């Protein structure tokens with residue numbers, strides 16, 4: 001299972017990386033076009049959609065590599081066995097929190113689709129495609145959070161940009 | 166019962182102060198204290214694009230929405246924006262809004278679909294031009310980069326000869342300061358509140374350029390239906406009384422913004438009748454109104470042409486009042 | 487449930503969840519969810535959470551943060567940061583702690599581009615920390631400098647928080663921008679002085695490398711000359727922003743592009759995987775940072791619903807205490823709220839109550855804008871919720887072992903320094919008001 005999720009994480013992370021570049025190019029195109037007297041419309045809004053996708057597709061990879069920041073000084077002060085138990089408990093709560101967020105994002109995405117919610121601008125860009133991608137990111141995030149219950153964070157492992165990248 | 170009111174703007178503005186000082190107290194007064202309201206201003210509970218959904222889902226029970234923020238959910242409401250000039254007096258604007266609500270069922274229908282019931286309508290001050298360069302008329306915007314509030318206003322700017330740009334609102338102050346853009350067109354009070362006049366001190370105004378799209382204040386539908394007949398009547402009465410008082414607030418706010426700007430030494434010019442004719446040029450307007458009908462149909466408003474026809478009729482009546 | 491119970495439950499839950507090691511962003515979400523569930527019910531809470539998860543951050547003002555992070559990844563992996571720090575080291579190696587001081591002033595210059603203190607902390611965490619680490623500097627103090635100096639982005643214009651303050655209080659943005667400049671510069675010099683004193687007392691914090699003065703003198707010219715790409719980037723981005731070529735948001739995109747260009751041109755990036763690696767890294771930091779932001783923004787909304795912050799502030803109304811005592815009360819409330827709440831939430835909940843009280847007592851609203859900003863920026867580095875601290879912790883490479891607690895510890899000296907500066911600003915309003923009065927009256 002972890003192998004499958006890891007493959008997904010890796011693919012999402014590579015995709016998000018390219019989206020970062022896309023985000024940059026959208027905004028560069030915006031000011032270059034404006035400088036030449038052909039202002040483009042809604043580029044900043046479009047870059048926001050890209051940003052939202054980058055964010056939500058990236059959660060799971062961060063979870064796999066323990067990059068989501070957490071406090072460690074209390075748990076590090078505990079003896080090994082107790083520390084392990086506390087961290088497993090905390091990770092169970094993490095699963096609950098992620099599940100709640102997944103549910104909320106899903107309900108919100110479905111409503112956005114039903115009401116054809118759009119962002120006001122020169123164009124009317126619907127929000128639901130972005131929101132469905134957010135749901136996708138949350139599903140993988142939930143799977144990864146569940147898998148992490150079985151492997152509590154090693155001392156000093158958490159946070160920071162991982163080597164895997 | 167304590168209800169929550171949510172508004173994305175901070176207190177200190179024309180509308181927010183009116184809600185805080187007039188409408189909400191009037192609700193408490195009319196209902197004999199049966200309904201108390203706890204307001205959340207400044208987007209501290211729900212942002213500008215969240216209020217409609219948030220009140221519909223009963224996160225807050227009362228709220229305010231600018232229909233421009235909900236392009237596909239409040240399509241019918243965007244018809245007002247297709248009339249660049251409007252009644253000078255708020256009394257006549259609000260007459261038009263109520264007439265429209267009575268005769269165009271699509272307006273209330275889209276609110277009902279969102280799970281809210283309209284109680285009161287207010288409006289922004291008329292549209293105004295804040296430019297960096299000196300200008301004594303609409304000629305002054307020719308070929309320059311202008312930002313406007315909303316899709317149709319951007320199209321009007323284009324028709325009037327400007328280059329419409331869509332710099333995000335959070336960047337507009339600095340963009341005006343550094344010269345990224347040359348000017349901005351939106352409601353007079355809103356732009357003054359956002360201090361755009363500090364960095365774009367050449368101002369063109371006319372009370373004829375109403376800010377068209379109504380500001381809708383509403384209540385959650387289920388909450389509303391759970392109230393007794395009597396309380397509902399009291400809510401509407403409080404809203405009616407408040408709405409009547411808003412006309413004076415509207416005029417006073419206009420004069421106040423103007424006098425504050427004069428005191429700061431900004432240049433203020435009134436748009437000439439010729440300029441207003443250019444801005445609301447009938448030929449170009451018909452093209453845009455037809456475009457609206459097509460786009461509104463696409464967004465799900467099946468009888469957009471009827472809505473437009475009805476609005477033309479009502480708008481003409483309102484202008485004659 | 488009354489506001490006090492709900493508010494205290496909200497805070498206690500957050501602290502407990504954070505303490506047992508739950509990811510910070512998720513700790514915000516879960517504690518916010520539980521309290522919101524009690525106050526708004528299940529459906530209302532899900533609706534609020536669903537909307538917050540999107541709309542609280544889906545605005546172009548936030549878009550600069552990922553792009554500055556991308557710029558940081560390109561500049562760091564592309565060897566540009568290394569050139570900058572080698573150059574500074576060669577130039578100023580005699581000054582104790584020169585790299586920290588340089589970082590501190592670089593944050594000030596970067597603050598003239600970026601309006602976001604989180605973005606500044608994240609980018610300098612990525613760029614500056616590995617370099618200082620490589621040159622033997624103490625890690626905790628290095629991150630302390632970065633987290634604290636990241637706040638210059640808010641104090642030095644352009645500043646998102648100044649604009650928000652202006653919106654909530656109807657004050658002039660121009661005057662606020664001008665008011666922040668001198669306090670920003672003074673803080674930078676105060677930090678520099680502090681660094682010199684600390685390093686003099688304990689040279690191991692910033693060791694002079696094994697190189698002799700002679701060696702450094704020999705290579706100085708080349709190392710300084712190698713700084714040209716960094717200078718060019720700074721010049722282009724600053725020039726582009728202030729000439730109006732691009733907006734603050736777009737400057738982040740311009741900065742990323744030109745950093746990528748130099749990394750390629752100087753042959754630090756030779757394979758596509760060098761570029762994609764940096765992109766992936768930036769995407770990953772972005773995701774990490776925004777889980778915290780989303781959580782913190784949701785949590786701030788729930789705390790607003792409990793009513794605790796506004797009730798706390800309203801205690802100051804109608805008291806007959808001397809003005810200075812009331813001002814100290816306001817300061818205390820800002821510091822307390824700053825420990826757990828995001829600045830925007832603090833402004834929205836307290837300013838409508840606090841500002842009329844203060845102006846009624848004769849305090850200047852522009853001056854208080856600087857004080858309020860200083861207070862909320864102090865909040866960005868105070869435990870338990872310090873957004874700048876989290877931003878750095880998440881953006882530094884994993885091989886540099888440093889915990890959140892160590893970052894907080896590293897911030898402590900600067901925190902004391904900030905408090906001193908704060909009292910200077912309170913005691914001498916002219917520091918804040920001289921420039922705006924000179925320029926805009």
Ligand code: NA
Nearest residue numbers: 597639642644
């Ligand atoms: Na700044």
Ligand code: NA
Nearest residue numbers: 824825865871
């Ligand atoms: Na804090």
